[in-house]
Amino acid sequence: MARVVAVSNRVADPRKAAAGGLAVALGETLNATGGLWMGWSGKIVEGAEGGRPGEGELKVQQAGNVTLATLDLSREDHDTYYLGYANRVLWPVFHYRLDLADFNTAYLAGYRRVNQLFARQLLPLLKPDDLVWVHDYHLIPLAAELRKLGCNNRIGFFLHIPLPPPLILAALPGHEWLVGALFAYDVVGFQSEADAQHFSRYVQSEAHAEVVGPDLYRAFGRTVLARSFPIGIDVDEFAALTHGKEARETYETMREQYSKRQLLVGIDRLDYSKGLPHRIRAFQELLASYPESRRSATLIQIASPTREDVDAYMDIRRELEHLCGQINGDYGELDWMPVRYIHRTLARKRLPGLCRAARVALVTPLRDGMNLVAKEYIAAQDPGDPGVLVLSRFAGAAEQLREALLVNPYDTQGTARAIHQALNMPLEERQARHQALLHRIRTHDVHWWRRSFLEALEHVDAAARQRAA
CATH class of the missing domain: 3.40.50.2000 (Glycogen Phosphorylase B;)
Structure with a gap:
């Protein structure tokens, strides 16, 4: 298998047993492939200019056979990207709680800015045959930002939280842009069949996507494989x-x-x-x-x-x-x-x-x-x-x-x-x-989950499907 590059909001040392969650799920493959894991360091840099957005310093360290790459965030980026759009907009909407969402336009700007930052910092670290696996709602537009910079790697995305039905998703300001960004991925994974069906119904009704094969949808000039990969435990x-x-x-x-x-x-x-x-x-x-x-x-x-x-x-x-x-x-x-x-x-x-x-x-x-x-x-x-x-x-x-x-x-x-x-x-x-x-x-344990998703990503013929689109 090619080297696996994982990207998520936070990074954990997969050698630590207490890390749990995603670290347990990804640790084996990252170790086996000499993989890279990139994400936010968890640190907020106030800065001399009142914490205004900056490029962010990339810090790289080794954790056994795994490379960990982390970025600090400015106060403004943290408050708009993480506290704002991710947790005050996407989290409540995706959990069907429109009444709790705060549709502040500054949040969306920060969310897009941080995803652009991640893309700029990640691209120089990638090798041509790397498999890039992006995780969760914090980083939905990351692949689209990477594509804009010329990235041709196979990129997969897994949503760890629910995807709401089309009418709830459509209540999200800018929902067309957000779902359209998913088509920059080659494979999109969901936790359940219900979530996958919500995606199918949305892209066909709102984006007029064409179903071109089992779990294959064509829209926005690209084709994506979208299906459920229910996560398990060890x-x-x-x-x-x-x-x-x-x-x-x-x-x-x-x-x-x-x-x-x-x-x-x-x-x-x-x-x-x-x-x-x-x-x-x-x-x-x-x-x-x-x-x-x-x-x-x-x-x-x-x-x-x-x-x-x-x-x-x-x-x-x-x-x-x-x-x-x-x-x-x-x-x-x-x-x-x-x-x-x-x-x-x-x-x-x-x-x-x-x-x-x-x-x-x-x-x-x-x-x-x-x-x-x-x-x-x-x-x-x-x-x-x-x-x-x-x-x-x-x-x-x-x-x-x-x-x-x-x-x-x-x-x-x-x-x-x-x-x-x-x-x-x-x-x-x-x-x-x-x-x-x-x-x-x-x-259907965590090893099945990881293996089935990465096999789908590794074998999807992205170039051929791109030409067909």
């Missing part, structure tokens, strides 16, 4: 973590402290897309409608801090804290607290222990690209006595994990019924569901 790696010291300690502590309880767990970032208030209300409904769950069921809800300088996140934190306090006040006893709310990040090495100790996992986002917590919970279970996954039908993972208990998180009573069913599910049914789910996450 099942063996996460399962092995359950036997680590930190995971065992967490598991044993939870089993000892909750030996007389049925433990439920939610592990999320504190984000309005995760449906945390809806989940807490469903748990409240469980206690109200099923009295036998009182003094028995305990929910541990971890809500890791994220984007706390955005007003919508402060609002949801206040709402969540109020709901948890209300439930504990109404139902709590001296020796039993219904909800334990933790606004901190739990160490990755401890997560498998908590997952294994939980009888039920609540993964109930209002909208999610995939949600890997659902798959990690499955990987962490004891096959002889597994827990039950309660999963939102609006998570991308629901397309694959059909043996979970699928719920509509907006339906408080329906979700409460599913939680009650999970808490009382017979062992034989739990084992059968878990066996099927484990098979699914093994079949």
Whole structure:
């Protein structure tokens, strides 16, 4: 395989086990091909001129066999590109929350400027046969900017978050430009079939694209291969973590402290897309409608801090804290607290222990690209006595994990019924569901995801399709 060049908003050292996420997914291929990974350093340079946009200094270092290239951002670029367009415009719109979007025109200018900056800095680092793999909504126009500079490499893009239906996407000012930029890629990947169908419907209705083959669309003078490549986890790696010291300690502590309880767990970032208030209300409904769950069921809800300088996140934190306090006040006893709310990040090495100790996992986002917590919970279970996954039908993972208990998180009573069913599910049914789910996450794991996407990118005949266009 040719050298792989990954580009994402942030960069992580793939040698560090705690890196997780994209580093785990890309580390093997980047190491094998002597790859390059480029992104923002995470540093903001105020500068002598009040942090006005600049070209940015490229810093290159080695991480084993992988080259890491990072850029600092000026204060203005960070605030318009990252906080502004990426997180105040694209994130809410792509998660169907038009009411939370801030369509400030300065944000779009900063977003385009930083993508142009990435393109200018990346181009001199590329070799003619490199495969370039761009990740997520921060960098949608990167390929278009590279093409303007004369880049002829095969370039793929993967969207880690959902793609909304055409009418929601069309509410985005400049949506034609944004989606048109995707046609500068050779391969565009989505998390789910639903997302791929949204793309297909949009480009045919709004861009009058022609379908020229299976998953092939021609518009804007180019042809792109667009299909779903659902991301997975490294099942063996996460399962092995359950036997680590930190995971065992967490598991044993939870089993000892909750030996007389049925433990439920939610592990999320504190984000309005995760449906945390809806989940807490469903748990409240469980206690109200099923009295036998009182003094028995305990929910541990971890809500890791994220984007706390955005007003919508402060609002949801206040709402969540109020709901948890209300439930504990109404139902709590001296020796039993219904909800334990933790606004901190739990160490990755401890997560498998908590997952294994939980009888039920609540993964109930209002909208999610995939949600890997659902798959990690499955990987962490004891096959002889597994827990039950309660999963939102609006998570991308629901397309694959059909043996979970699928719920509509907006339906408080329906979700409460599913939680009650999970808490009382017979062992034989739990084992059968878990066996099927484990098979699914093994079949389509992170290695399958990476391999299938890069094979599609490597074998797509970009030059021939460009001529045909």
